[in-house]
Amino acid sequence: MSSLSKFKKVAGFSAFAFAAMTAANSVNAANWRYAHEEYEGDVQDVFAYDFKEYIEDNSDHTIQVYRFGELGESDDIMGQTQSGILQFVNQSPGFTGSTIPEAQIFFIPYLLPTDFDTVVEFFNTSEAINEDFPELYAEEGLELLKMYPEGEMVVTLDEPATSPEDFNNKKIRVMTNPLLSETYEAFGATPTPLPWGEVYGALQTNMIQGQENPIFWIESGGLYEVSPNLIFTGHGWFTTAMMANKDFFDGLPESDQELIRKAADYAYEEIIDHIDGLADEALAKIQEASDEVTVTRLNEEQIQAFRERAPQVEEEFIEMTGESGKELLNQFKEDLKEVQNN
Template identity: 80%
Template sequence: MTLKNAFKTTAAVSTVALLGSLSGIAQADTWRYAHEEYEGDVQDVYAYKFKEYVEENSEHNVQVYRFGELGESDDIMEQTQAGILQFVNQSPGFTGSLIPEAQIFFIPYLMPTDFDTVVQFFRESDAINEDFVELYADQGLELLKMYPEGEMVVTADEPVTTPSGFNGKKIRVMTNPLLSSTYEAFGATPTPLPWGEVYGALQTNMIQGQENPIFWIESGGLYEVSPNLIFTKHGWFTTAMMANQDFFEDLSADEQEMVRMASEYAFNETIEHIDGLAEESLDKILEASDDVTVTRLSDSQIEAFKKRAPMVEETFIDMTGNSGQALLDQFKADLDAVQ
C-alpha cells in the first residue's frame, strides 16, 4: 500500500469511526446520505433534489456525502447496512455481489438506448418497481428508486469496431461477475478495479480501456488518458437509491410517504437533467482535446457484438437460478410493453 493510499484508508476509517460515535447523539432530524459521484454529477443532482424536497416539506435536514468522503462504494453500503448512513446511492455494478439479480443490467443489448423508451421503462416496469423492492428488502434495504444515468460508452487505447478489436485488451470493470462475463464475450480481458485506481491504470497502460456514461468520462477526465470513445449501444448505466430498512420502518407513515415523494421528485428532476447531458458532455470533451476520436458502430457492426450477448444471459441464469430467470422474463415483458 502506498503512503497516499494508506492515508486515504486511515482518513476513511477515521471518518466512519466519527460518524459511528455520533450516531447515538446526532440530532434526530439530521439524515445522512452518501453517493458514488462528484459534485454536479447525476447522483449528486439526485441527492440534492432529494435533500431539497425533504427540507422543504419536513423538519429534517439531509447531509450529503460525495465520492471519497466516506470511502468507496463498498464502504458506503456497509455503513448504510450498519445504520451509520440513512440513505445511499449505489449502482447494481457494485450491489451485484450482495444482490446477484441486480447484475441483470449488465446483460448487453437487453436495455434499449433510446432516451424516451428507457425513461418510460424505469417509470412503468414491474421488475424495477416491484421485484427489485423485494430483493433489496431481503438485504435490509428499502429500495426507493432506480433510475438511469446515461448510455454506456467504452473508451480504449485505439478505436474498436469489432469484437476482435478487443482481443488482448484489459478493460476495467466494476467488481461484478456478470460485467466481467460481458467483456469476456466481447473478446476483452475484464479487469476489476475500484474507481479510485482507474485514471492511473489507464495512464500507465495497466489497462487499455473502461466503460462509463459520457458525462462521467468528461467529469473524471478519462478522455485525457483513454481518448478513443466507442458508442456500442450495449446498455445504460443504472443506479439505485435506498434507505436502511430499520431506519425507514421506524419512520411514521407520514414521514415514509414524504420520503417516497422526495425520491419521486428527485427522479423527475434528474430525468430532466440527463436529457441532453450526453451531447453536452461530448461537446465539452471534443472542445478540450484534439486527441479524442468518436466511433459510433453501424447496425452491422453492432450485430457482431449482439450475437455474443446470449452467452452472458446464460451466465446470468447460472448465477441466479430460478429467481434470475423469473426476473429476466419480467424484464423482457416490461421492455416489450414500452417498445
C-alpha cells in the same frame, strides 16, 4: 380581571405553547446522512440534492450529503448503510450485484435499448423495476426508493475499435461484478476489476487499456485525457439505485415514510429532465477540451457482431441467479416488449 391582564395571560399561554411546539419540533427533527458514488454536479449528486431540497423544504429534517471518496469507495458506503451509520445510499447495481445477484441483470448487453424515451418509459412502468426489485433489496436490509438511468454506456480504449476482434487482449476495467466481467469476456477483452479511485492512474500507466462509463462521467472524471478513443457500442445504459437502511425506514412514523417517498419521486422527475441531452453536452465539452479524442459510433452491422455474443451472458446470469433470475429476466423482457409495442 382587566382586559390588559387577560391579554397578558393569553399572550403568556400562547408564547408558552409556541415555545413548547418549537421544542417538540426540534426534538423530532433529525439530520439524516446520504452518500453516493459520484462527484459534485454529477447525476447522483444532482439527485441527492433534489432529494435534500424536498426533505428540507417540507420538514424540519436536514440531509447531509457525502460525495465519492468522502466516506470511502462504493463498498464502504454500502456497508455503512447496512450497519445503520448512513440512512441513505445511492449505488449502482454494478456493486450491489455482489450482494443482490439479480441486480446484475442491467449488465446483460443489448437487453436495454439506448433510445432515451424508451428507456425512461421502461423505468416508469416496468413491473420488474417497481415491484420485483424492492422485494429483492428488502431481503438485504435495504428499502429501495428509486432505480433510475444515468446515461448510455460508452467504452474508451487506447485505440479506436469497431469489432470484438479489436477488443482482443485489451484489459478493460470493470466494476467488481461477475456478470460485467462475463460481458467483456464475451466481447473478447480481458476484464480487470478495479476500484474507481485507481482507474485514471491505471489507464495513464497502461496497466489497463480501457473502461466503460456514461459519457458525463468520462468527462467529469477526465478519463478522455488518458483513454481518448470513445466507442458507442449501444450495449446498455448505466443504472443506479437510491435506497435507505430498512430498519431505519421501517422505524419512522408514516408521515416521514411518506415524506421520503415523495422526496424520492420529486428527485426522480428532476433527474429525468436533467439527463435529457446531458450526454451530448458532455461529449461537446470533451471534444472542445481535447484534439486527440476520436468518436466511433458503431453501425448496425458492427453492433450485430457484439450482440451475437450476448446470449452467453444471459446464460451466465441465469446460472448465477437460478430460478429467481430467470423469472426476473422474463419479466424484464415482457416489460420492454410492452414499452416498445406502445
